[in-house]
Amino acid sequence: MTTTPNSRRGGRASRTAMRAAPLTDDIKPVRPGMAAGRYKPLTDAEVLKIHEAAINVLENIGIADAIPSTLEYLLPKGCKLDANGRLLFPRSLIEHTLEIAGRNFPLYAQDPQYDMEPWGTNTYFGTAGAAVYIADYETGEYRESNSQDAYDIARLVDRMEHLHFYQRAVVPRDIPEASAMDINTCYLSVSGTTKHVGTSWVHPDHLEASLKMLHEIAGGEDKWRARPFVSQSNCFVVPPLKFASDACKCLEVAVHGGMPVLLLSAGQAGATAPAAIAGALVQQVAECLAGLAYVNAIKPGAPAIFGLWCFVSDLRSGAMSGGSPEQVLLSAASAQMAHFYNLTGGTSSGISDAKYPDAQSGSEKGINHALVGNAGMNLIYEAAGMHGSLLGYSLEGVVLDNDTIGSVQRTIKGIEITDESLSIETMRAQCIGGPGHYLGAEQTLRIMQSEYLYPAIGDRLSSKEWKEVGKPAIYDVAHKKVREVLDNHFPSHISEEMDANIRSYLDIRLPREKMLHPSILPATL
C-alpha cells in the first residue's frame, strides 16, 4: 500500500524492516474486533428499565423541530405531531424498526485487510473528533489545526496497529468555507489511510459532491455501493430531543447514497442531557431509536450505527469532562444498550481533560478504554490523540494511546483456560527434578509471542538500562515515532492520475506535493 524511498533500496534497510515486521496474524496476541463483554455496569433488569424509559420518552415527550421531509417519512409510519409540534413515536414503530434494522453489516476499508465486522461484542477502536487545536509538532504549543494536520493524522493512524479505523479528528481551520472544508476533509481522510474512514458534512450539497469523488475512487458507483468505505458521522439530533435540520438532510442523502450513518446523540450530562447518568442514558437511547426509525423509514435495513455518544459535564463549571469516571460509566453502559438491541453500537472513549499526554491523560484514557473496551462496544471513537476535553489534539498522544489500546485489547482477549494452559505437567517438570523455574520452559518459549503483548513504545527497561540509554521520556519517544511515520509514510493508494482528476473538479486545497515524500517530488520544487 505504501511506497517510501527506503523500501526501494533493499539491503540493510530492508533487513531492519524485516526484523521490525509485525507477527503473522495467526500468532498475534491481539487482533482487531475481538469479542468483549466481561464488564457489565448494568444488570439485565436495568438495561430493560432504560429501554422502557426511552420508549416512554419517545411516546410521550417526543422530538421537536422535525423538518418537512422527516415528517413525510415518519408520519406515514405512525408518528404523530403533538400540540407542541413535537413528533411522538409509538412503541409499535420502534419495535418494528428494531425488527427490520440493518445488522451485521461490515464497515469496509479501501484495503480489505482493514474491513471491520462490528457486531455482537466485537470491539474496534478508532479516532474521531472535531478538535480545533493541535499541539504543534515543532513547538509543542497549541495552534489552530489545518489541512496538513488532517492529512498527517490520517497517515499516522494508518500505521498504528491498534487503531482500526480513522474518523476525522481535527477541523482544518485553514479552510473557512463550509463546503470546501467538508470536501477537503473527506479527501484528506481517504487519501491518508486505507482503513475505514468516518467524517461529517454540514450540508447535503457537500455530501453529494463528495459522493461523486468516492464513486471515482471506488471505481464506479456500483463498486462504492458494494463496499462503502466511508461512513457519515451525523448529529441528526440536538439534545435534548430536537432534530437538527441540515444534519437530517445530510442523513437522507447518505442513506440514499449507500453510505453507513453514525447516528450521533452527543448530549452532555448536566447540560444538554440529564445530570443523572441513568437519565442521560435514557435520553440518548430515545434519540438514537428515533434516528433509527427515521433511517429505516427512508430505507429499511440501511446501515446505521447506534451512536450513544453522550458526554459528561463537570457540574462545578458546566464544562465538558471527557476523562471523568461518569463518562466511563455512560460509555460502557451504552455498549450494553447496543447489545440489548443487537445493533452495531458506537460511543466515545479516551478523551482526556489534560491538555497534553501526561500522567493524568494516561490514567483517564487507561480507565476509559479498559472499561468501555471490556464492555464490548463495537466501535470506540475518540480513542486516540484527544486532549483538552475534545478541543486539543496530540500526535504524540496517538502513538501513546496505541499502546494503551493494545494493552486493553490484550485484556479483552482474556485468559486461555485449557488443560495445557492450566500447566500441571509444566509445573511438575520444573519442580520435580527440573530447574525449579520456568525461564526456558518449552511452554514459556512457545507462548511468548502469542499470549504476551509487548508495547510498541512503552518502557520496560530496568532503571539501570534506562539510565544507560539516557533516561528517555516517554513523550519524547512518542514524538520520535511520530516523526518516523510522518517522514516516511506517504500512502500512495490514490494515484497521481486520480488525484489530478479529483482536483480538476473539486477545490482541493492541500497541494499534491504536501502529500508526497520530499525525495520523490520533482526537482524544481
Place this chain on the structure above:
Amino acid sequence: MTTTPNSRRGGRASRTAMRAAPLTDDIKPVRPGMAAGRYKPLTDAEVLKIHEAAINVLENIGIADAIPSTLEYLLPKGCKLDANGRLLFPRSLIEHTLEIAGRNFPLYAQDPQYDMEPWGTNTYFGTAGAAVYIADYETGEYRESNSQDAYDIARLVDRMEHLHFYQRAVVPRDIPEASAMDINTCYLSVSGTTKHVGTSWVHPDHLEASLKMLHEIAGGEDKWRARPFVSQSNCFVVPPLKFASDACKCLEVAVHGGMPVLLLSAGQAGATAPAAIAGALVQQVAECLAGLAYVNAIKPGAPAIFGLWCFVSDLRSGAMSGGSPEQVLLSAASAQMAHFYNLTGGTSSGISDAKYPDAQSGSEKGINHALVGNAGMNLIYEAAGMHGSLLGYSLEGVVLDNDTIGSVQRTIKGIEITDESLSIETMRAQCIGGPGHYLGAEQTLRIMQSEYLYPAIGDRLSSKEWKEVGKPAIYDVAHKKVREVLDNHFPSHISEEMDANIRSYLDIRLPREKMLHPSILPATL
C-alpha cells in the same frame, strides 16, 4: 488526629480549611470498601477448573522444603511427605480448611474511622512494596530510600482520601541490620498513619520485639488482640512450590500473636510461575491454599488474607512487568478466585514499568486499577506510587494515583437506576416549556456532589483558563501537593511519652525531631 500549627490559628486559615473540608460521609460519591465485581475475566466453570487444578497440584506435586514445625502442624492434619520430600496436601484437608477458615474479619486501624471490612466484593486500595529507590523530592533523581521516606510516605498516605490502608512501600536502606530495619519500619509505619498498616519481618525475633511495641501502643495486649491494627505481609512460599523457612517461623509468631497474616504467593509468570496465565493462577492458588491450611492448623479461624500476588515477566528479557495487560488479567482473575472461596483476597495492582509518573504510568495504572478494582478484589496493594517495575517509588505518584483510584471507585459505585434517576419528569420539565437544557435543573444541583466525583488535583480547566494560570504540568501540581502535606501533616497519635518509652527499649533510628513540625520543635534544635 492531627495537629498542625495552622489549625491553632483560626481566622482565615480555618475558613480555608472549612471550604476545603471533605463532604460528609452521607453525601460523598465514593466511600472505602464499596462492593464491586462487575468485571469477570473468568467464567464460573473456568474458576472451578483453576480450583480443581490447584487441588491436583497440592495432592500430587505438593510443596518442598517444609520446616520441622510446619510438619508438626500439618502431618497430623493428613499431609504426607512424598519420596522427594515434598509435602502433599489431601483434598480433604483443603476442603476442611475452607470450612473453618477465618472470614469476615475486619482489618482494624488505630483510628476506627479507617477500619476496613474486606469481604464479599468490598474493595479497598492501599500501598505496598519494597522499593529500594525513591525519586528524591528535591532533585527528582532516583536515590536509595531511607527511614525518613518510610515515615513520609506513611503520613502522605494518611492524607490521601482514596488510599484506605498503608503497607510499607520502601525499604529504609539507611538501616543495614535486618533487625533494626524490621522494627524501625514497623514503628515508622504506625507513627505515620492511623490507617491499617501492613509490614513484614524477616525473623521471628524482630516480630516478637515489634509485637511488644504494638501492645503498648494499643494500650495492652488484650486491646491489641481485640483490634490488631497491623497485619503481616508474609512470603511463606518461594514460588514455585517451596516453603520459605524464616517466613514460616514469622507466620507462626503472627498467628499466635493475633496478627492478621497476608499469605503472599508472589511468583512471576514466566520465571517462578508458569508463563501461561492460567497456570500462574493455578500455582498461586495452590500455594495460598497450602498457606491457609498451615495457618488453620496453627489456629483454626485465624485471620489470613488470601494473597494472590503473582507478577508477570516481560518474556523478552525475563524482567518483571507490573504494568502489563497480562498482569491485569492475573490480578483481576485472582479476585474471582478469592470470591469463589469466600475468603478475604489481596492482590497487587498499579505497578508501573515507567520510572516516573508520566503518560505511560498513568495508562498502566488506569487500566490495572479499572479492571482489578471492578473485579472486586478486597485488598488492592501496590496501588499508589510504585514505579520502575517495583524498584522505584514516587511521592508525586501517590498523589496522582489517589485521583486514579478515586475515579475507579466512582466506576465501582456504578449507575444508580431508580424511577427518579431515569429522569423522565426532568426531561419533560426541561424540554416542554422549560429552558431546553439541564444546567440549573433541580436534579442537576441535587446530585452534583453525591453522584459526581471531582479529582483532587486533576486538571479540567478550559485550555484558555489553563493558559491563564500558567499551564501547570500535572506532575508539578502533584509535587506541590506532596510538599503541602509533608510540610504540614505530622500525625500526633503516638504521644511524646509513648515515643520516648518505645525508644527506651527499641533502637529507633529516625530522630523524634524528624517526625515533628519544625515550628513545634524545641528552640535549641
